[in-house]
Amino acid sequence: xxxxxxxxxxxxxxxxxxxxxxxxxxxxxxxxxxxxxxxxxxxxxxxxxxxxxxxxxxxxxxxxxxxxxxxxxxxxxxxxxxxxxxxxxxxxxxxxxxxxxxxxxxxxxxxxxxxxxxxxxxxxx
Numbered sequence: 001x002x003x004x005x006x007x008x009x010x011x012x013x014x015x016x017x018x019x020x021x022x023x024x025x026x027x028x029x030x031x032x033x034x035x036x037x038x039x040x041x042x043x044x045x046x047x048x049x050x051x052x053x054x055x056x057x058x059x060x061x062x063x064x065x066x067x068x069x070x071x072x073x074x075x076x077x078x079x080x081x082x083x084x085x086x087x088x089x090x091x092x093x094x095x096x097x098x099x100x101x102x103x104x105x106x107x108x109x110x111x112x113x114x115x116x117x118x119x120x121x122x123x124x125x
Contacts, residue, residue, distance in 0.1 A: 003033050005040040028052050064119050073125055075104040080116055087115045 065079040088097040
């Protein structure tokens with residue numbers, strides 16, 4: 001997504017977008033770029049302009065006795081039974097791990113989503 005508003009090939013956005021799109025659609029722009037898009041003669045005609053966060057994945061919190069930490073590149077999970085299924089996904093949704101361990105080694109640096117039943121947590125290694 002460009003921090004500089006792309007040029008529209010038509011003179012006005014109404015030739016590219018219908019009036020209903022300009023009035024009712026939300027234009028999502030990069031973080032800290034709303035003022036740039038709002039002041040642009042074409043893109044600024046959108047009635048709803050919202051900034052995206054820097055991470056597409058917001059923190060997810062649930063009240064639980066489960067605690068997850070990272071120690072020297074190993075994900076350590078406390079507060080679960082030995083039979084509790086653990087799933088770890090990368091940011092593309094690919095399953096990186098599925099099993100019952102409370103200690104998962106050998107993960108590369110990156111952002112992971114951990115699911116234990118209905119409990120979800122984002123962790124950065």
